[in-house]
Structures are given as C-alpha cells and as structure tokens.
Amino acid sequence: MNPFPTIASAAADLAAKKISPVELTKHCLERIGKLDGQLHSFLMVTEERALADARAAEARFMEGRPRGALDGIPIAHKDIYNTAGIRTTGHSRLLEHNVPAADSMVVRKWAEAGTVMLGKLATHEFAMGGPSFDVPWPPARNPWNTEHFTSGSSSGTGAAVAAGLILGGTGSDTGGSIRGPAAFCGIAGIKPTYGLCSRAGVLPLTYSMDHTGPLAWTVEDCAILLQAMAGHDPADPASSTRATPDLLSGLNKGVAGVRIGVVRHFHETDHKVNDTVQKGIDDAVELLRNQGASVREVVLPSLQDFQACGYLILVSEAYALHEKWLKTRWNEYGELFRDRVAFGGLISAADYMEAVRRRRELQEAVAAAMTDVDILLTAGAPTEAPKIEGMPKWGGLEKPGFTIPFNLTGQPAMTICSGFGEGGLPVGIQLAARPFEDALLLRVCQAYEQATPWRNTRPAMAQG
C-alpha cells in the first residue's frame, strides 16, 4: 500500500477495490502506534470505533452503495469538537472527564459522509494557550523536526496529517489556528468564510471570530473535506443561509484571468519575513503570473491595526466565556491560556466597543481594496517553525501575525506549503478571497500546488 495516500487517491483506490476501508484504517492505526509516541498528536485513539466505522464502510462498498469521496477515509477530530460518548477535553484539565452526549454538527456530517474516526487530536488549551507543558497532555510535536513547534491551536491535526497518520482532520481558526499549523507542518489548511461551516457543538473561544475548517495534505483533499462540512445549521447563529456552494467546482481550472493582489507591506514592512518565506512569496507571484494571472500590489491597513483590533476582541470575548472558571478555578488552567485571556477582564467596555467599530472599518478597507483583485497573497508565517521549548509567553503581543486580518473580515483564507528552509522545515504562503468565494480560493491554491514540487516530500521521521 502507498504509505501516504491522499484522500483523493485513496477514494479512487477504494472505488476500484484496490484497497479496502479496513486495510486503510489498519494502515493508519499502525502508523499511529509506531510514530505518535514521538509526535503526541493524539489525545485519544478510538481504535474500536475506527474499525467499526471501517467495517461499515467496507460493507457499503461490497454492496455497491458507497456514500462518496469520504466513505472509508480515516480522519480525526481536534479535541474541541464534541463527540458523542467520547471524551472531549479542549486539552484542558477543566474538561479532563467531559463526555458529550451528542456529536458536533461537523462531526456528524463527516460521519454521515462515511469517514472513519481514528480519535481526538491535540490542540492548545481551549484552542488558544500553547504550547503548554503544564496541562494533562503534552503538546504535539512537529514531524519535520520533533524539537520544533507545530504552531497552533490545531497542532495535533497539523502534525498527524504531515506525518501521514490521518488523511485529514478538523481544525478551528480564531486568529490563525488552522493556517499556522498548515504553515509550520507544511500542509494545506483553509479557514472558510465565516458562516459557511457550523460551529455548533465545538468548544467556543471567541464567538465573532471562531471558524471551523479542515487540514489535509493537498488542496484538493481540503476541498473534499470542506464540501462535507459546509452548509446551513440553524444551531449556529452565525451560519449562513446561502445555498452550499460547489467547492470543487474550480479545481483543475488554472489561474488564467484571476487578479491577484500582493499585500507586500504585510510581509516586507509590517512584519518582515525571513529570506525563505520571502522567496516563497516571490516565486509564487512569478509562477501565478506565468500561468496567466494578473498580479499587482495592494495596500491594506497595517498588520498592527489588525493585531490591536483582533487581540482585544479575541481576549474580551474569550474572557466572557471563561470568567466564572477564571475566578474560581484559576490554578486548573495552564499558565499560557489563563494569563493571556485574563487581559480580557481588565479591558473596559469602551475599549471593546472601539475594537468592534475599528473592525468594521478594517473590513470596509479590505473590501474596497478588493474591488479590482480577486485574491490577496501574503505570508502564512514569518519564518520556519521555531523550537518548541522556550517559546516566549508574550510573543503574540510583540509582533503581529499574518492570519488574524481574515478572522476579522470573515473572508476565506488558506495557507499552503511554499518550500523548505533551515533544517528542512517547511514555510507557507497565505491566500485570501472575498467572502463566499472559497471555491475560487481553492482553485488558485491548487493551481500553485500542482505546479510546485512541495507535495513530493514527507518528513523523514514519517518514512520509517
């Protein structure tokens, strides 16, 4: 068996009966058993459930009634997604024994699509505080070098996908928690348009900025997974009532005629990236231009404006959610989560109101800048992954991140691998489209991905 099947290749092999769902599931379980002791990407492996799911999928294939591209595909869920009867912890001592009664909507949708659930994946505590060493489970490690950080908070998903333990998984993204791990782990991750995918049954962090979305090895696999997540859910007040778009409709159509705006000041001035990341961006611009896209520079408000606005909204809303426990169970949180969120209790209502007003101004500025471009392009992260030990506690306050602008605007944004730098660690570029133009975003990202060699390399530790 191909040691690193993608969802698309596995679906073809399953349909052709070259492999069976049970064989594919056992292949992943064996890899988890062999490699996850170094990666800590799983908080729980649900082997019995996985084999039961696989046998059910196998029966459907044998009876000639498979459910589609995800039937029999092994996946796992970030441990903030509620799973009925299966522990869901938020990677926190406070929910160490929490067993939900019902699945989250996304878990249910993927199950109905026929996926095989391998288990629950590491996150940062409540999708924010990490990497933490003072919570009940260790942080996930980067398979490209286990001494290095995965980014987060969808850290377990990033590590497990890159190492080929799962074919895809769920993430969530409030300030970059899908796109950060995609950059540092060298995979693909999309934060879809706000409202496209339900958050019902997912532990919240910041209501107005939380997004659910998938991570996978390829853009096509993300599109397949996202298609099965998207759609209106009345249980999520932010859920869009638009008809669910065909998210695979743009794949394999190239970029001819697409207008791309490079937000050069983000990565050259506001937060200067290192040479490897800069080369990835420059090469991507050249490649996309050669393939028929038009490219020009776009100027947006500074990253520092997005950082100030996003951080204050994020911690204010997160504090409101956690206020009771922060007042009564402070010492049960990990240090990073509680200390970062505590600022939300010290910010005034006037500060929060100013942030909300600024958010609308930033949203309008980005929309205005995109009247004659279809896609924005900038960095996914400023460097390769740093070492996981000794990460600065207040680093997120010092330099602005590249991802939070699109949590504030709600538009779809995706990070994909754009090369390898120091020590063979990957780097990533980030692209964003207008709200509800997720299919166009996937189209452009896939065109880039197909024209580059980055999908041909897996982490050395994953080869063993």
Next chain:
Amino acid sequence: MSSSLSQTQFEALVKRAGLSLTPENIADLYSAWPHIERFTARLRNPARGREAEPAHIFRPLSGPEGA
C-alpha cells in the same frame, strides 16, 4: 515600554475584575500590560466622531447580515 498605570493601580484593576492572583501572577501580567495599552490607544487613532456608529447595531430580525 512602560505602563501608564502604577503597579498598585494595576493591582486594583485585577481586583475589580474579581481575579484572585498571586503577586507573581500580577507582576507577570503587569509586565505585558503596556502592549494592551498600545493596542487600546491604536484603536482610538484616528478618533471617530460620536455619530460614527459603523458596527455596533441591532437588527430585530434573527440571522446574520447578508446571509
């Protein structure tokens, strides 16, 4: 970078929030507070008129705008 608040004033802010923190916790948060002050100042520059109300509105019908 220093804070516009003294550490005593900052401790009063923590107490008002209802958080029971150790002196070490408070000192640690105080060391980072200037970043938060930088953010709150940035939100107010340029200043908006009081009639500028671009975001905080209420819609009597349920459902997100434009959805």
